[in-house]
Every structure is written in structure tokens, then in C-alpha cells.
Amino acid sequence: MSKDIVVCQNIFMKYQSADGETEAIKDISFTVKPKEFVSIIGPSGCGKSTLLSIIAGLIKPTRGKVFINGADISENKVNIGYMPQKDSLLPFRTIRQNVFLGLEIQGKKTKENMEYGDMLLKTYGLGDFMNKYPSQLSGGMRQRAALIRTLVIRPEILLLDEAFSALDYQTRLAVSNDIHSIIKKEGKTAVMVTHDISEAVSMSERIIVLTNRPAEIKSIHEPQFDEEYDVPLTRRNHEAFREHFNKVWRDIDVHI
Amino acid sequence: MSIFKPKEQGVSPERALWLKNKKRTDALVLITKIGILAVFLILWEVCANTGIIDSFIMSSPSRIWAVIADLYTSGELFVHIGVTTYEAVMGFLWGTVLGTVIAALLWLSPFLCRVLEPYLVVLGSLPKIALGPIFIVWIGAGTKAIIVITITISLIVTIMEVLNGFMSTDEDKIKLVRTFGGNKYHIFTKVVLPSNFRTIISSLKISVSMSWVGVIVGEFLVSRAGLGYLIVYGSQVFQLDLVMANVFILGLLATFMYLFIVWIESILFKNQNE
Ligand SMILES: Nc1ncnc2c1ncn2[C@@H]1O[C@H](COP(=O)(O)OP(=O)(O)OP(=O)(O)O)[C@@H](O)[C@H]1O
Ligand SMILES: [Mg+2]
Numbered sequence: 347m348s349k350d351i352v353v354c355q356n357i358f359m360k361y362q363s364a365d366g367e368t369e370a371i372k373d374i375s376f377t378v379k380p381k382e383f384v385s386i387i388g389p390s391g392c393g394k395s396t397l398l399s400i401i402a403g404l405i406k407p408t409r410g411k412v413f414i415n416g417a418d419i420s421e422n423k424v425n426i427g428y429m430p431q432k433d434s435l436l437p438f439r440t441i442r443q444n445v446f447l448g449l450e451i452q453g454k455k456t457k458e459n460m461e462y463g464d465m466l467l468k469t470y471g472l473g474d475f476m477n478k479y480p481s482q483l484s485g486g487m488r489q490r491a492a493l494i495r496t497l498v499i500r501p502e503i504l505l506l507d508e509a510f511s512a513l514d515y516q517t518r519l520a521v522s523n524d525i526h527s528i529i530k531k532e533g534k535t536a537v538m539v540t541h542d543i544s545e546a547v548s549m550s551e552r553i554i555v556l557t558n559r560p561a562e563i564k565s566i567h568e569p570q571f572d573e574e575y576d577v578p579l580t581r582r583n584h585e586a587f588r589e590h591f592n593k594v595w596r597d598i599d600v601h602i
Numbered sequence: 603m604s605i606f607k608p609k610e611q612g613v614s615p616e617r618a619l620w621l622k623n624k625k626r627t628d629a630l631v632l633i634t635k636i637g638i639l640a641v642f643l644i645l646w647e648v649c650a651n652t653g654i655i656d657s658f659i660m661s662s663p664s665r666i667w668a669v670i671a672d673l674y675t676s677g678e679l680f681v682h683i684g685v686t687t688y689e690a691v692m693g694f695l696w697g698t699v700l701g702t703v704i705a706a707l708l709w710l711s712p713f714l715c716r717v718l719e720p721y722l723v724v725l726g727s728l729p730k731i732a733l734g735p736i737f738i739v740w741i742g743a744g745t746k747a748i749i750v751i752t753i754t755i756s757l758i759v760t761i762m763e764v765l766n767g768f769m770s771t772d773e774d775k776i777k778l779v780r781t782f783g784g785n786k787y788h789i790f791t792k793v794v795l796p797s798n799f800r801t802i803i804s805s806l807k808i809s810v811s812m813s814w815v816g817v818i819v820g821e822f823l824v825s826r827a828g829l830g831y832l833i834v835y836g837s838q839v840f841q842l843d844l845v846m847a848n849v850f851i852l853g854l855l856a857t858f859m860y861l862f863i864v865w866i867e868s869i870l871f872k873n874q875n876e
Contacts, residue, residue, distance in 0.1 A: 402781055428781035430774045438796050447792065448782040499782065 351503060351535050352378035352401065357410035359396055370396045371407070374558040378503070378535060383526070385538045385546035388556030388564075389599055394539040397561065398507050401537065402426050415502055425452075427501030427534075429509040433492040435480040441491050442467065442476040448499040463498040470494060472529060485513050486521045493525055497532060504529060506538040510545065522549060523578045543598070547590045548578040555597045565597045661846045669847040682848075686817055686828040687855060689745060692754025694813035698806050700753065701760025708761070709768040709794065710786060723767045726758040731819050736825055748820030748828075755816040756809030763808070767801030768794050810863055814856050831856075 359371035370393035373495045388394050401412055403419045403426070409557050414424045435444045445463045449455040467476050470490055480488055489509070496504060509525070510518045526549050529536050540546050546553045553567040569590040571581050581587055613621070643663045649655045650662035657665065673679035708715040734751050741747040775793045784792065821830025829848045836844030 348736065404777065404780055423783060425783075426781060428778065431687055434772070436777050436793065436796070438799070447779075450780060451782040451784040451788045451792065474750060505781075591698045 349379065350377040351380045351382075351415055353402050353411075353413040354397075354401065355411045355413070357397070357400060357412070359393065359400065359405075360398075369560040372401075372562050374410075374498045374556075374561065374563055376554060376563065376566075378537060380535055381533055382552065383529065383536045383538070383550045384552045384554065385540055385550040386556065387546045387552045387594065387598065388542055388561060389545065389558050390541055392559045393561035394541075394554050394556065395507055397556075398428075398505050398537065398539050401503075402419065402428050404503055404555045411479065425499060425501050427496030427499065427504045429492055429496055429504065429506045431508045432512045433480070433485075433488040433568075435488055435491060435495075437480055440477050440479055440484065441472060444480065444491060445498055447495060453498060454499070459498065462496065466494045466497055467491075485517050489513070489521050490524060490528070493528060495533070497528075502535070504534050504536040506536060508540055509538065511542070518545075519579065519582075532556045543591055543594050544582065544587075547587060547594060548581045553594055555594060558599045567594055567597075611681070621765065636808055654788075659842055661843045665843045666847045666850060669843045670851070682827055682832055683851065683855065684831055685745070685825075686769070686821065686830065686852075688819065689748045689828065690810075690813045690817045690859070692749045693816055694756055694806065694809045696749070697753045697756035697809050697813065698802065701757050701805070701809075702764050702802055704757075705761050705764035706795070708765050715765075722758060722761065726762065727728060730754045730758075730816075734819060734823050743801055743824035744783055745825075747824060748817060751820040751823075752813045756812045758831030759808055759812070760805045763805040764798065764802055767798040771797050800867075800871060802861065803870065807860065807867075810859055811856065814852070818852070 354374060354376050357371055357374045361368040361370055373391075378528060386394055386397060396405070400407045401414075401419075403412075406420065407445050413417045414426070416423060425490065435441070436447070439447070442463070445467060446455055446460065449459050449463070450505075464476070467473055472487060472491055472494070475483055475491075480491070485490065492509075507527075510522050512522055522545055538546075538549065547578065551568065553569065555564045555567065556562065557564045567590065569581075571584055571585070571586060575581050575584045641870070646660075647663050650657035650660060650665075670679065673682070680814045705725075708718065733754055734747075736753075737750045741750060771794045776789050776798070779789045779793055782788075808858050817828070818830040818833070821828045825831040829852050832848045833845050833852075836842065836848065
């Protein structure tokens, strides 16, 4: 068990509010291995974001425990990299200042870490845009900047909550390919929430399908592709893609 | 357009026509603007001189001009302008600073916010000018009281505006700070406050015009100097020229101040259109 980077044990979540109780998650357990890319997919409103927020330690589950690298997150501060749906770059900061946001908050804005940030920006094609403002960049570049902002704090895992859904379809294909390759190159572990089946199939080693709310695990898929196809854009062209897609599709409760 | 720039090349005939039309309308608008003012002033002057209207009560452009020139040569003009401007600027700056600080406290403590809400509503609805006499008794008849009246007028609106801005800060950005392990202090200084500079500036735009109301009312009530004082004094001694001259100067001052803030806004936010 110590080999797993993320361990979720019997997570339950009930939201309380003035108009009543909402049961969002019911007994979810799973693990993630180092450097694995896991997608969580499920019908809308089923509790995906809730699950991710629990793993990130932003909200406490009603019951259950989450361990990251063996440490119980309710007792230890863990360093996670969270990528929200919109890039959430701050418009009043330059790209470089945006990348340093996490370092500033964590009091780690050292020369070494800043150089690491600059290096990431240069490596991933944002060298010339460091001192520009977010509004001066394209959607894809902004998403890349948002990823670098989470990488620079050297997180133990990356959590992506529908990180590409704000982009138009074409950009989305390219950006998901781009982000996937950066994550792989940097050797990071990632958990991604999405409701796009083809996105999940093209990017992940493992796909966890959730039921309608309250979310439970319905099934787990491990799409396999030949070595040379193992990049999101080329996976989409592989003949096995359709088959994996259909398997996941069958497990998702859709109602029109 | 610079003369060194080659004449727009490859402009389609349709575009050329459109540009020509636009130029013509622009010119027409400008001419009409100036024309209205000129006609108004000339009519006023002529009517006053020929006795169609009573220039003792209605004054006239030349008489107003003479009053301003008099005030200028006696050195009084800038003293009065200075006093009034000082009071207005102090009033709206303090109103904005205090309003922002109070809004920040209310944002930090949702409990306090809920507790104070009814009080804010009552104070917000109250015509603040009614408090003027009270402040004068408490603080004394002078500049201080006028500044306090001015602050009260813009304070509640500023609190409401800015608090509203703080509350509607993008949740995703707040969440982002939390994922980095940030606390409320980080959320406020890194995201909430800087995201709302625009709100604060635009509440400044509102409070700048309200602060003139506060200053003039304050000066009506107590003062011994300032444009409001001259207006009241002028009406008491039945010198309408003096009254009109000061209203005119007041109009110019208030416009300049407003444009100044618009200018600051434009340089502050040059780079960041979301
Ligand atoms: N703070 C909250 N208080 C009360 N109920 C909440 C809260 N946050 C979420 N919920 C409810 O919990 C359920 C799951 O929400 P969640 O956002 O996790 O779903 P999701 O799968 O991410 O949805 P989507 O596909 O729309 O992103 C929803 O019914 C939602 O209304
Ligand atoms: Mg969601």
C-alpha cells in the first residue's frame, strides 16, 4: 500500500444547507500509483468536483480518509497542484507573476524556485510571454501558464477539474495533448475530472466511472494502446479507441 | 494621423466613403456642441444688455466674467477654490479609504456583516445632510465639520459598492489560493483586493460627485470661505453675478476632478482587459 501515492478510503460526503441535506458521495475507495494518469468521469452534478476537493483537502469528507504519500491529509499539509476549469490567471499580474503566486503564498519564493519557474516557462514555449498579461495570450498558452503555475510548487500530485472544458473543441484537443505531454515529461501523477469520454480515453491509464448522485464507483477501465499510439491525439486515431469509448459510454448513466 | 504615414493604401471605395461620412458627422457634432454654447451665451448677453431680461437678477456672461476677474486680481479666487477643493478631496479620499477598510472588515467577518446589515440599510437610506447640524455642534463650525459631512455622504455607498465587489470575486481564484495552502489574509491581499481595484476606482467616480454635494452643503451651513460660502453670501447680499460666477467655477472644478479620476483609471488598467 505504501507504493500508492493517493489512497482514498471509504469517502462519504453529505452537504448541509438551509434547504436540507445533499448526499454527494457514497463510499468511494480507490488508489493511484505514482506517475499514473487517472480520470474520474460521471454524469453532471454527481459529485466529481466534490471528490477532487476532498482529495485536495479543501473540504473535509463526512466520513473516510485520504492519504497522500502515506500521510493523512486531515493531519498533514500536503503539496498539491490544482488546475481549475478556467485558467484562473489573475488579470492584474504578468504571466511570470502569476506563475510565482503559489511560491509567494507558501513563502518559497527563493531564487532557486524562481529560476525553476523561468526554466519551465522557457521550456514550454512561454519564454517570450513571461512579462505579458494573461489577456495578451491565447487560450492554449494561458492553460499552459496555469499548469506551470501548479508545477512550480513541485506538487506531489496534480488535480485537474475539467481543466479544458472552457476551451473550444479544436483548441481543447491540442491543449489536452500539450498538457498531457508536459505532465508525462515532468513525471507527475495526475487525477483528472471530466465528463468528456473521449478526453478520458485519450489521456488516461485508468478511468473511474461514477454513478449518478450520490456518486459511487460504477466501474474501472484501463484502456490499453500500442506504445507508438500512447499520446492523446494519436490515441484518438487508433482502432481500439472506439471500443474503449463504447465501454465507458455504456457505464455512464445518461438521461435526456 | 502623422503626415509621414503614407496615405492609406488599398482602401476600398466603400471604406473611403464610410470614412468620409464619419469625418463629416464628427465635425458636425463638434460644431453643434460649440454652437449651442455660443448661441446661448450670445443670446443671454444680448437679452441682458437690451433689457429683455433683468440683468440684476439674471446676470450676464460679461458680468460673470468681470466678477471672476475681480476675484482673481484681489487674489481671493484661488483661496476660495483652494478651500473648497481641499474639503472635497479630503472628503472623498477619506470616504473611499474608510469605506474600503470597513468593507474589508465586513468581508473578513460574515458574522459582523450579517449583524450590521440593517444598520447599514438605515444609514444608507437616511439623507445624510440631516446629520450636518449635529456634526457642527459636535465638531465645531469649520473645515473639519464640512469634511466629516462629505465623508458621511459617500461612506455608506462606498461600503456597499466595494463590499459587493469583494463578495463577487471569482470563487475559482479564491479556491486556487486555498489549494496553495493560503489563508484568508492571502486570499484578501493576493486576489480579492487587487481584483477590486476597478470597483474601488468606480466607486471613487460616484463619491467624487457626491462629495461636492457634501462640501457645498457644509459650506452653506457654516463656512467663512470657499465657493459654497461665496454662493450663499452672494445670494444674501443679492449679488447674483457672484452666485453665478461661483456656480460656473464649481462646474468646471467638479468636471476636472471627475476627468482626473477617469484618467487615472485609464492608466491603471491599460494592460488588463479580461
Ligand atoms: N457547497 C455545497 N453545498 C451544498 N451542496 C453542494 C455544495 N457543492 C456541491 N453541492 C451539491 O453536491 C452535488 C455534487 O456537486 P459537484 O459539484 O461535486 O458535482 P460535479 O459532478 O462536479 O458536477 P458538474 O458536472 O456540474 O461539475 C450537486 O448536487 C451539488 O448541488
Ligand atoms: Mg464539477
